[in-house]
Amino acid sequence: MVVITERQKSGTNDDVGQTPKPIPVDKSRFELGDEVQRELTGGPVKGPLFDFAPAIDAFLKEHLFADIFLRGVLSYQEREIITIATLACIGVISQLTSHIRIGMNTGLVVSQINSIAEVLNEINEASAAKNIRTILKTIC
Numbered sequence: 001m002v003v004i005t006e007r008q009k010s011g012t013n014d015d016v017g018q019t020p021k022p023i024p025v026d027k028s029r030f031e032l033g034d035e036v037q038r039e040l041t042g043g044p045v046k047g048p049l050f051d052f053a054p055a056i057d058a059f060l061k062e063h064l065f066a067d068i069f070l071r072g073v074l075s076y077q078e079r080e081i082i083t084i085a086t087l088a089c090i091g092v093i094s095q096l097t098s099h100i101r102i103g104m105n106t107g108l109v110v111s112q113i114n115s116i117a118e119v120l121n122e123i124n125e126a127s128a129a130k131n132i133r134t135i136l137k138t139i140c
Helices: 002-007 029-040 048-052 054-071 076-090 093-105 108-122 128-138
Strands: none
Touching: 029 054, 029 093, 048 054, 076 093, 076 108, 076 128, 093 108, 093 128, 108 128
């Protein structure tokens, strides 16, 4: 709010984003989130993490994929671009690898993902750019 107020005081009026869509009510949030997660990843998501802490599966599906993704404010590709850039900067390689693959499942192509690396390199995030390029070399 502070940033917006300061921008308005300096004469900059930003466009208001689109209104989020309501979440469908014909299925549970878990079912809806499971559908979104499968669409993004190309199949069911399972593994030792979910065996160890099953509640994480519910949190991801119900909150992240249903409550947030289904609202339609950003496209899946836009979300993946943001996620890839963020994970590359943080340096969490396993998650970055997964999200580069998810980005490709949403229709991102290698040149677009390389563009993320280029932008990161331009803003002095060379190690983040290298993380992306290294993963692309291993999965493409």
